[in-house]
Amino acid sequence: MADWGRMAPVDRYAWACRWRSYHPMEKTVLAAGLLVVALVLPPAGSAAPVMMAAFAATVIGAGVPVRAFLSVLAMPAGFLLAGLPALAVSIDTAAAFPLVITAEGLRQAVLVSARALAAMSCLALLILTTPVTDLVRLARSAGLPVAIADLAFLIHRLIFVFLERAEAGHHAQAARLGYVSFRASVRSLGMLGGGLLLRSLDRGRRLNYGLAARGYDGELRVLAPIMPVSCSRLAWAFVMIAGVALLSWEVGR
Amino acid sequence: MTGSGHDQAAPIMEVVGLEHTYSGEVQALAGLTLTVPRGARLAVLGANGCGKTTLFLHMNGSLRPSGGRVELEGRPVGYGRRELRDWRGRVGLVLQDPDDQVFAATVAEDVSFGPLNLGLDEAAVRVRVAEGLAALGIADLAERPTHMLSHGQKRRVALAGVLAMRPQVLLLDEPTAGLDVRGSEALLAALERLNAAGTTLVFSTHDIDLAYGWADQVAVLDRGRCLRQGPADRVLADGALLERAGLRAPLLLDLALACRRAGMLGAGTLGEADPLPRTGAALCAILEKGLVHV
Numbered sequence: 001m002a003d004w005g006r007m008a009p010v011d012r013y014a015w016a017c018r019w020r021s022y023h024p025m026e027k028t029v030l031a032a033g034l035l036v037v038a039l040v041l042p043p044a045g046s047a048a049p050v051m052m053a054a055f056a057a058t059v060i061g062a063g064v065p066v067r068a069f070l071s072v073l074a075m076p077a078g079f080l081l082a083g084l085p086a087l088a089v090s091i092d093t094a095a096a097f098p099l100v101i102t103a104e105g106l107r108q109a110v111l112v113s114a115r116a117l118a119a120m121s122c123l124a125l126l127i128l129t130t131p132v133t134d135l136v137r138l139a140r141s142a143g144l145p146v147a148i149a150d151l152a153f154l155i156h157r158l159i160f161v162f163l164e165r166a167e168a169g170h171h172a173q174a175a176r177l178g179y180v181s182f183r184a185s186v187r188s189l190g191m192l193g194g195g196l197l198l199r200s201l202d203r204g205r206r207l208n209y210g211l212a213a214r215g216y217d218g219e220l221r222v223l224a225p226i227m228p229v230s231c232s233r234l235a236w237a238f239v240m241i242a243g244v245a246l247l248s249w250e251v252g253r
Numbered sequence: 254m255t256g257s258g259h260d261q262a263a264p265i266m267e268v269v270g271l272e273h274t275y276s277g278e279v280q281a282l283a284g285l286t287l288t289v290p291r292g293a294r295l296a297v298l299g300a301n302g303c304g305k306t307t308l309f310l311h312m313n314g315s316l317r318p319s320g321g322r323v324e325l326e327g328r329p330v331g332y333g334r335r336e337l338r339d340w341r342g343r344v345g346l347v348l349q350d351p352d353d354q355v356f357a358a359t360v361a362e363d364v365s366f367g368p369l370n371l372g373l374d375e376a377a378v379r380v381r382v383a384e385g386l387a388a389l390g391i392a393d394l395a396e397r398p399t400h401m402l403s404h405g406q407k408r409r410v411a412l413a414g415v416l417a418m419r420p421q422v423l424l425l426d427e428p429t430a431g432l433d434v435r436g437s438e439a440l441l442a443a444l445e446r447l448n449a450a451g452t453t454l455v456f457s458t459h460d461i462d463l464a465y466g467w468a469d470q471v472a473v474l475d476r477g478r479c480l481r482q483g484p485a486d487r488v489l490a491d492g493a494l495l496e497r498a499g500l501r502a503p504l505l506l507d508l509a510l511a512c513r514r515a516g517m518l519g520a521g522t523l524g525e526a527d528p529l530p531r532t533g534a535a536l537c538a539i540l541e542k543g544l545v546h547v
Contacts, residue, residue: 131358131398133358157356157358157399203353207352209346210353213315213341215342215418216366217334217338220366222357222362222363222365222366223362223369223375223378223382225359225362
């Protein structure tokens with residue numbers, strides 16, 4: 001029924017993409033630059049160029065499948081669609097029916113959604129090309145306290161272990177007819193949650209043994225791979241951002 | 254006891270009268286005594302819940318005993334920060350579930366964790382990482398993310414991470430459990446190379462045939478005590494002892510003893526004191542020869 005493992009494919013694409021070995025800073029600069037363009041310039045002009053640039057960088061540049069890019073955008077797009085009526089509708093007490101849809105309201109709603117989607121595609125560019133662990137490392141080198149970075153690291157690692165357990169537990173329950181009815185489902189999910197909590201606590205204790213056995217003394221030190229920052233790639237990122245900004249400006253006028 | 258640290262005949266590790274009670278009054282170890290000879294391949298046998306894992310956690314300083322002591326090279330170990338670091342550098346522990354041990358983003362990063370904690374410099378750590386990966390034949394996995402490995406691969410990464418610390422004693426909790434035939438053969442081959450190079454191996458297992466065929470010493474545990482320790486062929490021929498510990502005799506040993514009773518082995522040309530075959534191939538050779546004579 002549920003495929004829990006699917007919750008994590010974003011990271012999978014990041015590990016497999018052509019930009020995997022590029023320094024996370026380069027990719028962050030590109031994504032952040034495009035994001036700034038989307039947020040600062042009027043969305044009428046900027047939304048389409050930003051989205052196209054993020055799409056091109058992710059799919060053509062990094063070689064991430066089109067499907068992956070679209071699926072990352074699908075969820076926020078769904079939320080935007082659900083919120084669209086609320087944005088488009090305005091209250092007019094003078095009218096016979098107080099809720100009206102004006103042309104201006106509709107335009108506003110579409111522009112807000114376009115801007116949000118453009119911003120989301122910048123984020124999609126970043127997360128589909130940069131593994132979470134690289135981002136944590138970048139944040140750490142930018143001054144994030146070691147303890148918090150280590151915690152983020154471990155949480156990220158354990159999410160996958162947890163999802164595996166949750167999926168196995170779910171299958172085991174389903175095999176014993178734990179989800180035949182609504183009543184049974186509620187009961188089974190509760191038991192699964194409780195069981196997973198206890199097992200997670202136990203796992204935490206054992207991970208502590210496992211790390212201590214290798215000399216863990218309060219800081220998770222590993223030899224980070226050497227990823228030199230490429231000036232030419234950084235320059236290209238700036239060129240792309242500038243180009244998109246210029247185009248957005250022209251289109252928006 | 255003292256001053257014999259460099260004596261080759263002295264045991265590298267000893268566990269004396271170890272007691273441990275988990276909260277909730279479950280007594281996991283009840284006065285366990287065990288000797289680890291230098292360079293041995295010691296198999297720790299016993300039913301589920303006999304205290305194997307708890308024993309290993311004690312032998313590496315992860316747990317502190319409520320009674321008894323652990324000795325390393327004839328000296329009782331200390332539990333201070335520095336002493337633990339030295340201890341864990343010399344005695345490596347590989348847990349049964351690699352997810353309890355492997356945490357870093359990529360395989361190479363994970364293997365670098367232990368050597369870095371030993372205080373080695375970067376160049377030395379890189380050598381250790383390459384060495385650990387090569388020992389298990391997983392150099393090609395170096396840049397792979399750890400959460401996308403198969404179970405067998407993760408097991409090898411966990412072991413490589415401990416090997417990279419170059420421990421003198423390697424504690425392995427159920428090293429072959431859950432591995433396929435190829436996987437466990439590759440693992441045993443790697444362990445054999447380590448053992449030949451001087452690493453002392455202590456491993457727990459449920460696979461009594463593996464213990465008989467592969468270990469030179471076995472220790473049989475039951476309810477937190479060591480019932481008997483000695484050469485594999487002698488201890489595992491003690492039917493009453495195995496019965497008490499909830500184990501069965503190795504198939505190979507049963508067959509070899511049957512051969513001896515049938516006169517194929519030990520009688521006539523070979524003599525009663527002949528060693529029993531320890532591998533399937535050796536037994537087959539005896540059977541084929543015996544069948545010709547019968």
